[in-house]
Amino acid sequence: MTKFWADLNAGFADWMPQLLWACLQTLQLTALTFLVAVPLGLIIVGMRLSSRKPLKWFAVGLIEVARGTPALVILFVVYFGLPSAFPGLSLNSLTAAVVGLGLQGGAILAEIFRSGIEAIDRGQREASLTIGLTPRQAMIDVIAPQAWRIALPPVGNYVVGLLKDTSIASIIAAPELMLRAKDLASSSFMPMQLYVLAALLYFLMSYPLSQFFRHLERRVIPGWRTR
Amino acid sequence: MERYFTFLLGGVWVSVQAAAGALIFATLLGLLLALMLLSRNGLLFYIARAWVELIRGTPALAQLFILYFGLADFGLRMHPLVAAIVGLGINGSAYLAEIFRSGIQAVDHGQTEAGRSLGLSPFWVTYDVVLPQAGRMMVPPFVNYGVQLLKDTSLISTIAVPEIMFRARNLVMETYDSMTIYLLVAALYLSISIPLSQLASYLQARSMRASQ
Numbered sequence: 431m432t433k434f435w436a437d438l439n440a441g442f443a444d445w446m447p448q449l450l451w452a453c454l455q456t457l458q459l460t461a462l463t464f465l466v467a468v469p470l471g472l473i474i475v476g477m478r479l480s481s482r483k484p485l486k487w488f489a490v491g492l493i494e495v496a497r498g499t500p501a502l503v504i505l506f507v508v509y510f511g512l513p514s515a516f517p518g519l520s521l522n523s524l525t526a527a528v529v530g531l532g533l534q535g536g537a538i539l540a541e542i543f544r545s546g547i548e549a550i551d552r553g554q555r556e557a558s559l560t561i562g563l564t565p566r567q568a569m570i571d572v573i574a575p576q577a578w579r580i581a582l583p584p585v586g587n588y589v590v591g592l593l594k595d596t597s598i599a600s601i602i603a604a605p606e607l608m609l610r611a612k613d614l615a616s617s618s619f620m621p622m623q624l625y626v627l628a629a630l631l632y633f634l635m636s637y638p639l640s641q642f643f644r645h646l647e648r649r650v651i652p653g654w655r656t657r
Numbered sequence: 658m659e660r661y662f663t664f665l666l667g668g669v670w671v672s673v674q675a676a677a678g679a680l681i682f683a684t685l686l687g688l689l690l691a692l693m694l695l696s697r698n699g700l701l702f703y704i705a706r707a708w709v710e711l712i713r714g715t716p717a718l719a720q721l722f723i724l725y726f727g728l729a730d731f732g733l734r735m736h737p738l739v740a741a742i743v744g745l746g747i748n749g750s751a752y753l754a755e756i757f758r759s760g761i762q763a764v765d766h767g768q769t770e771a772g773r774s775l776g777l778s779p780f781w782v783t784y785d786v787v788l789p790q791a792g793r794m795m796v797p798p799f800v801n802y803g804v805q806l807l808k809d810t811s812l813i814s815t816i817a818v819p820e821i822m823f824r825a826r827n828l829v830m831e832t833y834d835s836m837t838i839y840l841l842v843a844a845l846y847l848s849i850s851i852p853l854s855q856l857a858s859y860l861q862a863r864s865m866r867a868s869q
Contacts, residue, residue: 507836511839514834608719611722621726629716630715
């Protein structure tokens with residue numbers, strides 16, 4: 431145990447700036463993925479709820495496949511598979527990670543959005559149509575403002591999960607915290623110290639994030655209940 | 658293609674073993690943690706709470722690396738499959754503890770009071786009244802956790818457990834046929850995860866009907 435602290439003490443000043451920089455890269459990867467996943471999720475849920483059968487079944491298939499496959503496999507298909515099948519279509523590791531995780535995130539968010547929309551009483555839509563709103567207006571002005579409150583808690587869980595799942599991108603060498611920890615661990619031969627530090631840094635990012643979402647829920651959900 | 662398939666199928670068996678081992682480990686530890694979370698002893702409660710938050714706040718990959726590479730550096734060299742089962746089991750214990758706890762707490766307190774006023778002892782109230790109702794509520798999230806766990810076994814390829822993904826990576830190194838192989842891997846995972854998640858939504862629908 432003393433060896434642990436002595437080694438940690440020796441390396442700490444050297445590692446910490448690099449690990450903190452890598453934390454920013456992890457946050458960047460999380461943010462970029464989220465920015466891809468949200469519009470994609472909206473498109474997929476639009477197709478999923480569409481009355482056109484082919485669109486609907488395409489969305490169902492996409493959701494099942496993207497959610498049922500491990501993120502690691504999706505990343506490997508995008509990063510290694512695509513360039514081998516279509517020469518010239520090679521993405522760098524960061525882009526591949528954003529595309530792969532974003533694709534899976536889009537499917538996860540689509541299901542979250544759908545459950546939010548379907549939780550709104552059908553009468554709301556019927557009433558909107560009765561007073562002369564178009565289906566589009568009913569969705570945007572009546573259903574969506576209520577549905578997003580229901581969707582917020584699972585979206586928060588998704589974001590916190592995503593922050594941790596970005597660690598998987600280290601396996602395709604995308605620049606983020608886990609990769610930096612792995613590199614430092616193999617150059618210093620101190621895996622325990624570095625992986626514990628990395629785990630702590632993940633915790634220091636994900637715990638405040640989950641508390642933030644909990645705070646947001648508390649502010650938003652009472653407003654929904656009083657209605 | 659057929660050669661790939663037979664080779665990868667051997668990995669499916671390893672993945673299922675790892676998932677089953679981790680599921681048992683996580684269930685036992687999760688039950689213990691849930692009891693601690695529900696206990697009136699402040700110390701036990703805070704230990705369990707901290708464990709759950711710490712485990713849920715860190716990536717499974719980091720946990721696996723600490724167990725496998727970190728401990729090896731301190732003289733505890735685990736068999737990769739053992740490290741995988743313990744690592745994924747520890748990871749799952751935090752999620753299952755919350756599932757078990759919320760299931761038990763979701764049973765109306767009036768049920769306990771009614772059981773007690775009928776003269777049942779606290780033990781029998783828990784065993785005969787609370788747990789059967791709580792259990793029904795826990796089943797769908799438990800199966801969902803199983804699906805998640807199965808997908809997470811792909812991570813143990815990084816600590817050299819010869820499961821589906823590890824074998825696929827070796828095949829690719831030999832053949833460079835990465836698209837075919839990784840799509841085949843995806844299909845193998847889907848062939849297990851889709852039926853399992855269908856089961857979860859069926860059970861969910863059934864338990865919702867039962868509670869109405």
